Amino acid sequence: MRRPAALAPPRHARAARRPATVPPFAPHAGILRLVRRALPIVLSAGLLALGVALALGPGRGLLGRFAGRFDRRPEAPLRAERLPALDAAAEWINGGPPGPDALRGRVVVVAVFSDTDPAALDALRMLQTWHQAYGRFGLRVIGILAPEYAFAAARGSAERFASRLGLDFPIALDPMLWLAHEFGAEPGSVRMTIADPAGVVRASRILARPAAELSSFEHVVREELRALHPEIAFPRDDAGDPGPPAASASPVPRSVHLGGPAVVDGPLARAERGRAQPFTAEFRFQVEGTAYVPYPVGWWSPEAEGVVAARGGAANFLAIRYDAARVGVVAAPPPWGRARIWVLRDDAWLPADALGEDARLDARGASYFDVTEPRLYLVCRGAGNHVLKLSPEAPGVTFYAFTFEPPAGAATP
Structure with missing residues (x-):
């Protein structure tokens, strides 16, 4: 006799009493679903980390200079005995x-x-x-x-x-x-x-x-x-084939970079990037003591490729001690136009015979250069141990690097 429907146990209770048939790998199904969902996220994070590494370090400049692309050796060899093709030019x-x-x-x-x-x-x-x-x-x-x-x-x-x-x-x-x-x-x-x-x-x-x-x-x-052209009589000269350079007689011009991981010492190496912040110095030796270490004073914003002046005026400046025959700075103007940079050497205006190709004197004898586009500006010349200070008249100027050409015969510091 069939049990009335009202007395029959619920369908889910009947199913619960039947032995379940579970595939042998079913306990890991949740883990597999989690892996499938997490894999795209992990791959995206890896690609993002690779992009950041290429953009910000360990090299400098454009796209992080592609890690491993350059050998940091005194003389990287040419990759072929024949002239390489030029097809890769953009x-x-x-x-x-x-x-x-x-x-x-x-x-x-x-x-x-x-x-x-x-x-x-x-x-x-x-x-x-x-x-x-x-x-x-x-x-x-x-x-x-x-x-x-x-x-x-x-x-x-x-x-x-x-x-x-x-x-x-x-x-x-x-x-x-x-x-x-x-x-x-x-x-x-x-x-x-x-x-x-x-x-x-x-x-x-x-x-x-x-x-x-x-x-x-x-x-x-x-x-x-x-x-x-054996028929043409070119003038003879006494120079020989170029041999390996003598490091002591031919010093390599040095650059001191002001942005990102290329900064190796000083306040900029320890500063947080991407925001304006104050830089102070209680004593004069703090900004004039260590050679080839840049010291900002005032309000500056360290960035990936350089440091940006957050304020203008005499209280805002970059200082660096050097011993070189020619000094330049790679700089860019603010987004809204040109900017004037005042130049002091040993806390005095540059004399006329020490002006670089881009530096000028105003009517009162104050030395300056105008930043009109992103490029290298040659600021001063004349060998000797000096302290250079650059003070932007307005905020928004970006300083990328100092460049120094040592005197002939001097060793690169």
Whole structure:
């Protein structure tokens, strides 16, 4: 006899009495679902961490300079005995990329440089004279701009730089630094490479002091052009092939960076990035004591590539002690326009014979320079141990680095 429905146990109770058939891996199903849900989050976090590492360290400048891309050795080797291809250039100024026919059978000089390196200024001016003097005999001069900072990767910045120096030979823009890597360049240096008409590299080296070393490279250029045009009597010279540089006689110009992990000492190395904060010094020796250590005083905002003036005026300044023949600073104006930077050396205005290429004296004899665009500004010259102070007249100015060119024969500190 069938039990009335009112007396039958509930369906879920009947099911509970039946033995459950559970797959052998069912206890781990929750863990597997958790792993499947967490995997995209973990991968996204890893990619984000990689992007931050590339952008902020351990290298400096544009995109963190791609870790492992440059060897921090005194002389990084050229990666091939033949002239590397130039196909990896992002774009070109002063004409299009030179095709194979344009370089075949020519003597080729390639210079990898940064537009914020003071040594590059001397080298590029010399290359422009070679371009004008030897171009009709078969020399091809090519520049490769490997920027150290994000602003220098823009085409407009490169065009203004070339115009300011009067350069009209082709220049490749290498924002991702692929070409710099192929040629064995280093951040903030000039790598000079000369190839013969067959494309074989005859000489390649990082220049420590271009003014002192380019004469030996010109000797190689003339020898190759004599072989190419034996009917032309090029003037003889006494310079030999460029050998390895003597470190004591050819000091490398040094840079002191002011942003991110490239700051190795002083208050900026310990400061929190991304916000305006006060920097104070109770005693004078705190801002004038240690050579090549930047000391901000007043209100500043440390950032990834530099330090930004949060206020203007005489109470806001950057100080640094140095011993160099020429001093420059990489700076950018505020977003709203140009800015004036007052310059003191040893707490006095610069004398006329100590003014750098970009510095001026006003009617009362006060020394200054105007920041009109992001670039390297040459502030003062004259060897000796000094303390330089830069005071922005208005907030918003970004200072990226100090550059120092030691006197000839002095060791790099």
